[in-house]
Amino acid sequence: MVLIVGSGAAGATAARELAFRGFDVTVIERGPCIEDRDAFRCYDESTGTPDLLSTSCVGGSTLVAAGNAVRVLEDRLKDYGVDISRDLDALEGELGVSExxxxxxxxxxxxxxxxxxxxxxxxxxxxxxxxxxxxxxxxxxxFGCPRSAKWSAREFIVEAVEHGAELVTGTEVTGIIVEDGAVRGVTTSGGSFYDERVILAAGAIETPRLLMGAGIGAGKTxxxxxxxxxxxxxxxxxxxxxxxxxxxxxxxxxxxxxxxxxxxxxxxxxxxxxxxxxxxxxxxxxxxxxxxxxxxxxxxxxxxxxxxxxxxxxxxxxxxxxxxxxxxxxxxxAHPGGTAPIGRVVDENLETSLQGLFVADASVLPEAPGAPPILTIMALARRLARHISSD
Known part of the structure; x- marks a missing residue:
C-alpha cells in the first residue's frame, strides 16, 4: 500500500498512476469532496503577510486555477538528474493541452x-x-468552473478510486510515524494509518511542517x-x-x-x-x-x-x-514552493532521508518558476509513481 497526503495536482497524479499499476493506494485529504462550481467555498483564509492563495478540498488548488499548462523548470531540473520531458509530453496529451x-x-x-x-x-x-x-x-x-470544462485534479482522483484507491476526506494528517530511520505511517485527526511508503503532497506550507515534525530540516527556504x-x-x-x-x-x-x-x-x-x-x-x-x-x-x-x-x-x-x-x-x-527542494531535502527520486518518505508537491521545486507550475508538479508526481512501481 502507499499512503498519499493531499489530493491536489501532485497527490492526485501519484494516486492515479499507482492505482493504474495495481498498488493499494489511500489518499488522505483535509478538505471535503465538492463539485467544481463550489470550489470558491474552500479557499483557505489568508489573514497575514504574505497573502497566499490556496484551497482545501479534493483536487486542491487546481479547482480554482486558471487552467494554465506551461512547461516550467524542465531544463533546470535536469541539472539535478531529474528528466520529466516524457512525462510532460504524456500529460499534455492526456489533458488535451492546447491554445x-x-x-x-x-x-x-x-x-x-x-x-x-x-x-x-x-x-x-x-x-x-x-x-x-x-x-x-x-x-x-x-472560483471553480460552473461547467466543469477545466481539468482539475479531482478527475484524477475519480479515476484512481475507480481503479481501487481509497479516498479519505475531512481528515487532517498531524504527524509522520517513524521507526528506525524509516517511515511507518501517519497520524491523523481520525486515527493512524500504517504503511512503509508515504508520499507527502499537502502543499508547500503544510508538507514542510510535517517534515519538521519528523526531524527533517525543511521550510528553510x-x-x-x-x-x-x-x-x-x-x-x-x-x-x-x-x-x-x-x-x-x-x-x-x-x-x-x-x-x-x-x-x-x-x-x-x-x-x-x-x-x-x-x-x-x-x-x-x-x-x-x-x-x-x-x-x-x-x-x-x-x-x-x-x-x-x-x-x-x-x-x-x-x-x-x-x-x-x-x-x-x-x-x-500564487505558487508557494521550494520548502523541501531537490538536492537539499529530497534526492532525485523525491525521497527524504527517512526511507520510504517521499515529497511530490511544489515543495521540491529548486527555484521559483515564475509561471504556472501545475504541469511540472504533475510530471514530477508521475515520475515518482514510476520510480516506486519499479522499486
Missing part, C-alpha cells in the same frame, strides 16, 4: 494582445487544459511566484466576464498575462476594468515555521515587479485604458 481558439479570446484580451504586438512585444495564447467545446467564457475560473495585478478603466470593456489569463507575454524577469482583480476598483466599476498580471520568479527568501510563514522580498524582486508594472501600464494605455486610472494590487503569492 484556445479565437472564439475564447475576449475583447479585452484581444485589445491587450494587439497593443503588445504594436509595441513589438511577442505575445501568444496561453496553453490551457480547458475543453473549448465545454467552456463558456465567464470569468469564473478562479520559500518562494511564492509573487504577483500583482495592474489595471485601469476602459469604459464597459467587459473584461471581468472573459476567460482569464488567455494570453502570455514572457519577458526575461517576469511574465504578463491578462487578469481581472476585484481588488482594483469597487464592484460597480468592474465591467470597465482592464488588467494585466505581473508575475515574477521571486527569490527563495522566505521560510515556513510551525505557526507562520515569513517572506521578505529582495531588492531584485522589487526591481522586477516594478519593471513589470511599468510595462503592464504601458501596454494597458496602448490598449485604451485611461492613464490617470492606472493602479495596482498589493503583492500576493
Amino acid at each position: 484556445l481558439p479565437e472564439t475564447h479570446i475576449g475583447r479585452g484580451t484581444r485589445l491587450i494582445m494587439d497593443a503588445a504586438e504594436s509595441m513589438g512585444i511577442r505575445v501568444r495564447r496561453m496553453p490551457k487544459f480547458i475543453r473549448p467545446s465545454e467552456c463558456k467564457p465567464c470569468g469564473k475560473c478562479s 520559500f518562494f511564492m511566484d509573487t504577483f500583482i495585478t495592474v489595471g485601469g478603466l476602459l469604459d464597459d470593456v467587459g473584461f471581468c466576464d472573459e476567460l482569464q489569463m488567455a494570453a502570455l507575454i514572457e519577458m526575461e524577469d517576469f511574465i504578463l498575462s491578462p487578469h481581472f482583480s476585484t481588488l482594483l476598483f469597487p464592484g460597480e466599476m468592474k465591467r470597465s476594468v482592464l488588467g494585466l498580471m505581473v508575475k515574477i520568479a521571486d527569490e527563495a527568501s522566505g521560510r515556513v515555521e510551525p505557526d507562520r510563514v515569513v517572506k521578505h522580498h529582495t531588492e531584485a524582486d522589487v526591481k522586477h515587479l516594478s519593471e513589470g508594472a511599468a510595462l503592464a501600464g504601458s501596454v494597458l494605455v496602448a490598449a485604451g485604458v485611461r492613464p490617470d486610472t492606472l493602479r495596482s494590487t498589493h503583492p500576493r503569492g
Whole structure:
C-alpha cells in the first residue's frame, strides 16, 4: 500500500498512476469532496503577510486555477538528474493541452494582445487544459468552473478510486510515524494509518511542517511566484466576464498575462476594468515555521515587479485604458514552493532521508518558476509513481 497526503495536482497524479499499476493506494485529504462550481467555498483564509492563495478540498488548488499548462523548470531540473520531458509530453496529451481558439479570446484580451504586438512585444495564447467545446467564457475560473470544462485534479482522483484507491476526506494528517530511520505511517485527526511508503503532497506550507515534525530540516527556504495585478478603466470593456489569463507575454524577469482583480476598483466599476498580471520568479527568501510563514522580498524582486508594472501600464494605455486610472494590487503569492527542494531535502527520486518518505508537491521545486507550475508538479508526481512501481 502507499499512503498519499493531499489530493491536489501532485497527490492526485501519484494516486492515479499507482492505482493504474495495481498498488493499494489511500489518499488522505483535509478538505471535503465538492463539485467544481463550489470550489470558491474552500479557499483557505489568508489573514497575514504574505497573502497566499490556496484551497482545501479534493483536487486542491487546481479547482480554482486558471487552467494554465506551461512547461516550467524542465531544463533546470535536469541539472539535478531529474528528466520529466516524457512525462510532460504524456500529460499534455492526456489533458488535451492546447491554445484556445479565437472564439475564447475576449475583447479585452484581444485589445491587450494587439497593443503588445504594436509595441513589438511577442505575445501568444496561453496553453490551457480547458475543453473549448465545454467552456463558456465567464470569468469564473478562479472560483471553480460552473461547467466543469477545466481539468482539475479531482478527475484524477475519480479515476484512481475507480481503479481501487481509497479516498479519505475531512481528515487532517498531524504527524509522520517513524521507526528506525524509516517511515511507518501517519497520524491523523481520525486515527493512524500504517504503511512503509508515504508520499507527502499537502502543499508547500503544510508538507514542510510535517517534515519538521519528523526531524527533517525543511521550510528553510520559500518562494511564492509573487504577483500583482495592474489595471485601469476602459469604459464597459467587459473584461471581468472573459476567460482569464488567455494570453502570455514572457519577458526575461517576469511574465504578463491578462487578469481581472476585484481588488482594483469597487464592484460597480468592474465591467470597465482592464488588467494585466505581473508575475515574477521571486527569490527563495522566505521560510515556513510551525505557526507562520515569513517572506521578505529582495531588492531584485522589487526591481522586477516594478519593471513589470511599468510595462503592464504601458501596454494597458496602448490598449485604451485611461492613464490617470492606472493602479495596482498589493503583492500576493500564487505558487508557494521550494520548502523541501531537490538536492537539499529530497534526492532525485523525491525521497527524504527517512526511507520510504517521499515529497511530490511544489515543495521540491529548486527555484521559483515564475509561471504556472501545475504541469511540472504533475510530471514530477508521475515520475515518482514510476520510480516506486519499479522499486
